[in-house]
Amino acid sequence: MRHKTFLWFFLPTGLAMLLFIAMPIGSVVMQSIFAPHPAVLIEVESCTPLVGCTTETTIDQNATAALRAEKPLGRFVGLDIYFDRGHLAVDEFRALWASTDSWVGFFSELGNLPFYRAMAFTLTFVAVVTPLTIVLGLIIALAVNALHRHLKGLMIFFSLLPMIVTPLIGSLILFWMVDSRGVIGSALVALAGDPDFSLKASTGLMWVALLVYGVWHAAPFAFVVFYAGLQTLPSDQLEAAQIDGATRWQQVKYVVVPHLMPLVTFVALIQLMDNFKVFEPIIGFNAEAHAQSLSSFIYNDLGGETRQLSSASATSVMTIIGVAILLSPVLVRTWRDFKGAR
Amino acid sequence: MFLKRVALAGSMTAFAASAGYACEIGARVSIVGNEFAAIQAVGAAAKECSGAEVESNLTSEHQTINVAGLSGNPSEYTSAIIANSSIVALMNEDVVRPLNDLVAKHGGDLMPSQLIKIGGDIMAVAFMANAQHLMYRKDVLQQAGVEVPTTYEEMLVVAEAIRSQGIMQNPVGGAYKAGWNLAQEFNNMFLGYGGTHFKPGTAEPNINTEAGVNALNMMKALSEYMNPDFLTHDSNTTNAEYRAGNVAIMNMWGSRASQQTTTEGVLEEVKAGHAIAGPLTVGGGSIPASTLWWDGWTVGKNISDDEAEATFLAMMHGIRPAMLTEETLPLAVWLIKGYQPTPDAQGVFDAAKMRTTPYPMLPYMGLMHSALGNELADFMQGKESAEQALADVEAAYRAAAIEKGFLQ
Numbered sequence: 001m002r003h004k005t006f007l008w009f010f011l012p013t014g015l016a017m018l019l020f021i022a023m024p025i026g027s028v029v030m031q032s033i034f035a036p037h038p039a040v041l042i043e044v045e046s047c048t049p050l051v052g053c054t055t056e057t058t059i060d061q062n063a064t065a066a067l068r069a070e071k072p073l074g075r076f077v078g079l080d081i082y083f084d085r086g087h088l089a090v091d092e093f094r095a096l097w098a099s100t101d102s103w104v105g106f107f108s109e110l111g112n113l114p115f116y117r118a119m120a121f122t123l124t125f126v127a128v129v130t131p132l133t134i135v136l137g138l139i140i141a142l143a144v145n146a147l148h149r150h151l152k153g154l155m156i157f158f159s160l161l162p163m164i165v166t167p168l169i170g171s172l173i174l175f176w177m178v179d180s181r182g183v184i185g186s187a188l189v190a191l192a193g194d195p196d197f198s199l200k201a202s203t204g205l206m207w208v209a210l211l212v213y214g215v216w217h218a219a220p221f222a223f224v225v226f227y228a229g230l231q232t233l234p235s236d237q238l239e240a241a242q243i244d245g246a247t248r249w250q251q252v253k254y255v256v257v258p259h260l261m262p263l264v265t266f267v268a269l270i271q272l273m274d275n276f277k278v279f280e281p282i283i284g285f286n287a288e289a290h291a292q293s294l295s296s297f298i299y300n301d302l303g304g305e306t307r308q309l310s311s312a313s314a315t316s317v318m319t320i321i322g323v324a325i326l327l328s329p330v331l332v333r334t335w336r337d338f339k340g341a342r
Numbered sequence: 343m344f345l346k347r348v349a350l351a352g353s354m355t356a357f358a359a360s361a362g363y364a365c366e367i368g369a370r371v372s373i374v375g376n377e378f379a380a381i382q383a384v385g386a387a388a389k390e391c392s393g394a395e396v397e398s399n400l401t402s403e404h405q406t407i408n409v410a411g412l413s414g415n416p417s418e419y420t421s422a423i424i425a426n427s428s429i430v431a432l433m434n435e436d437v438v439r440p441l442n443d444l445v446a447k448h449g450g451d452l453m454p455s456q457l458i459k460i461g462g463d464i465m466a467v468a469f470m471a472n473a474q475h476l477m478y479r480k481d482v483l484q485q486a487g488v489e490v491p492t493t494y495e496e497m498l499v500v501a502e503a504i505r506s507q508g509i510m511q512n513p514v515g516g517a518y519k520a521g522w523n524l525a526q527e528f529n530n531m532f533l534g535y536g537g538t539h540f541k542p543g544t545a546e547p548n549i550n551t552e553a554g555v556n557a558l559n560m561m562k563a564l565s566e567y568m569n570p571d572f573l574t575h576d577s578n579t580t581n582a583e584y585r586a587g588n589v590a591i592m593n594m595w596g597s598r599a600s601q602q603t604t605t606e607g608v609l610e611e612v613k614a615g616h617a618i619a620g621p622l623t624v625g626g627g628s629i630p631a632s633t634l635w636w637d638g639w640t641v642g643k644n645i646s647d648d649e650a651e652a653t654f655l656a657m658m659h660g661i662r663p664a665m666l667t668e669e670t671l672p673l674a675v676w677l678i679k680g681y682q683p684t685p686d687a688q689g690v691f692d693a694a695k696m697r698t699t700p701y702p703m704l705p706y707m708g709l710m711h712s713a714l715g716n717e718l719a720d721f722m723q724g725k726e727s728a729e730q731a732l733a734d735v736e737a738a739y740r741a742a743a744i745e746k747g748f749l750q
Contacts, residue, residue: 035745035746035747036745036746036747037747038747038748038750039434039705039746039747039748041545041705041748042461043543044460044461044462045459045461045462046458046459046460046461046703047457047458047459048426048458048468048636048700048703049455049456049458049468049471049636049677050455050471050634050636050694050700051634051700053459056460056703056704057543057704057705058433058460058461058705059433059434059436059705061433061436064436065436075747077745081745084741084744084745085737085738085740085741086738086741086742086745092737112720112726112730112734114716114738179571180569180570180571195511196570197570198569198570198571200570200571200573200574201570201571201572201573201723203723286519286520286573286574288520288521288716288719289520289573289574289719289720289722289723300712300716302406303405303406304708304709304711304712305405305427305428305430305431305707305708305711305712306430306431306434306706306708306709306712306742306746307409307431308709308742308745308746310745311742311745
């Protein structure tokens with residue numbers, strides 16, 4: 001397609017994207033570089049039931065209203081929030097760098113800072129779940145494709161179930177099973193021979209449970225994509241390979257996988273994005289004590305009794321940047337292919 | 343079953359209303375609030391008003407929507423049911439209106455103690471009190487041959503006696519779920535050791551102190567006698583464990599007391615053995631390791647005067663003395679005129695009598711609570727020292743307070 005035609009084709013979508021994607025992102029960036037005005041505090045007498053009257057500190061609403069009317073956006077703080085302890089923790093990072101003399105010490109201390117701890121879990125999640133999802137999806141697709149046609153429909157339905165189940169419900173089911181009074185939990189207690197053994201109390205086992213859930217939930221998506229791709233595999237190529245005496249493994253390695261390669265890229269892209277934003281399993285598993293992600297930080301910032309909009313916005317922008325960094329190798333490759341194709 | 347009971351309570355009060363206590367309003371009313379039984383009863387009673395629509399959205403996630411829901415002009419909600427912790431967020435954003443004129447005009451049935459006054463302005467009307475206090479199984483304590491504890495040190499002795507005699511493996515219950523619950527248990531213990539969250543008159547944190555370290559060490563000692571999954575147990579789960587007979591002793595919300603024996607599926611031995619007592623003290627102090635709470639309602643600022651008046655009338659109808667029936671009476675410690683305490687209310691009254699500290703109503707307390715909830719789990723898992731955990735809390739709080747403009 002000529003580029004000019006493409007442009008006209010793309011225009012309506014582009015406008016919608018500008019309105020519903022670019023503008024909200026712009027607004028989030030704005031909110032992350034502005035913070036609320038300094039609070040004007042006053043001491044007043046406050047009276048409550050069963051206690052009586054005491055002197056309490058409260059916000060002087062008249063003075064604050066005047067400040068807000070003058071500068072409705074709040075006070076400009078630039079990148080301060082990005083660099084504070086809740087986010088990149090630049091000062092704390094530097095202090096640690098100076099005070100620790102071994103890598104082990106440095107990393108164990110770094111785990112004390114929320115952002116880096118969340119990154120440790122998120123990147124582990126991305127690095128483990130993404131490849132496992134792709135491999136498992138491919139294996140299921142090959143297995144289902146080899147089935148007798150009467151069985152295929154049924155098997156496809158069952159393989160898709162983890163994806164059909166709402167993520168929160170899926171993680172809750174697993175959560176109850178691993179509870180110390182649940183099916184898997186009590187089996188583990190019996191195996192370990194320790195009545196106090198608890199999967200939920202162990203960070204390592206909790207991570208394993210979250211990773212297993214991640215693969216369990218996402219594998220059907222990879223399966224569906226690969227299964228569709230398998231239907232387009234020309235049978236003459238496979239037959240030619242069989243005549244050449246290729247084993248089943250060699251057929252998969254040299255014919256099937258290369259044919260599915262563009263789809264692998266596609267699944268990897270989607271999975272990288274999704275896994276970096278891991279959220280539902282952390283909530284569903286009540287795993288906040290063991291694992292955090294940027295998304296769960298945003299949830300905490302907005303869910304507390306005092307909402308921290310600027311902090312949540314800064315974390316959102318950092319999520320976007322993180323996804324862009326993760327996807328950059330794939331995007332660069334796609335761009336090269338596009339240039340090459342011209 | 344529970345909902346049925348609330349519905350029943352609602353219809354009974356509706357009957358009472360039709361028998362001469364009508365509520366006529368002229369503009370819309372829309373309520374947002376928490377979902378526990380007492381608030382459901384108030385909401386149901388407010389809905390009896392006729393003349394205009396009364397809507398309610400009662401959910402445990404109320405605090406994530408009430409600021410936004412009161413912020414627009416005109417705002418989505420006209421009233422938020424809040425507690426002493428959550429009114430602060432609404433006052434920080436200036437979305438609730440002073441009620442002085444409406445109380446003067448329509449507040450005849452109110453008792454002076456129900457009025458929440460901040461610097462001369464009535465900002466909310468309280469209708470119930472709450473506090474965490476002791477709940478225990480008298481049969482289990484008797485079997486173990488121990489007295490009812492009055493301090494947390496004694497609670498540890500009781501727990502050890504029950505465990506060592508093989509009666510229960512994990513006799514202590516506690517809402518120690520990482521996040522809000524864990525932070526609240528710390529607040530209780532910290533105040534019990536005589537701590538204050540902030541340096542007087544400032545927003546500077548003051549928890550990395552001896553009281554803070556003692557509080558954490560006591561919580562850790564208690565957790566040794568809890569279900570190993572304790573960091574995932576909120577008050578609902580803890581109560582379920584209690585009602586299933588797995589827990590013998592715990593510090594629990596007074597608002598849950600009446601439901602311990604009436605919820606469907608409670609074991610007979612729990613029904614027979616359930617008992618309550620006042621809150622415990624700790625570390626030789628006289629102030630209980632607990633906090634005093636009230637629940638009340640506010641009227642939004644960003645609505646017309648007609649809507650504000652209608653809201654006030656409907657909410658007044660929701661908490662009028664006649665709404666106290668056999669069904670609603672045990673649901674809470676009501677602050678309403680004519681309330682006769684039921685045995686379930688004893689714990690909260692004891693808490694008040696023992697001069698329990700009210701939950702701090704400070705503009706920056708919400709940030710402190712969040713910081714505590716996020717940073718204390720590491721200590722409870724034995725990953726870091728109490729001092730390190732408290733230093734982390736202070737650092738996390740400081741970052742948030744600087745962002746919100748409470749600290750420079």
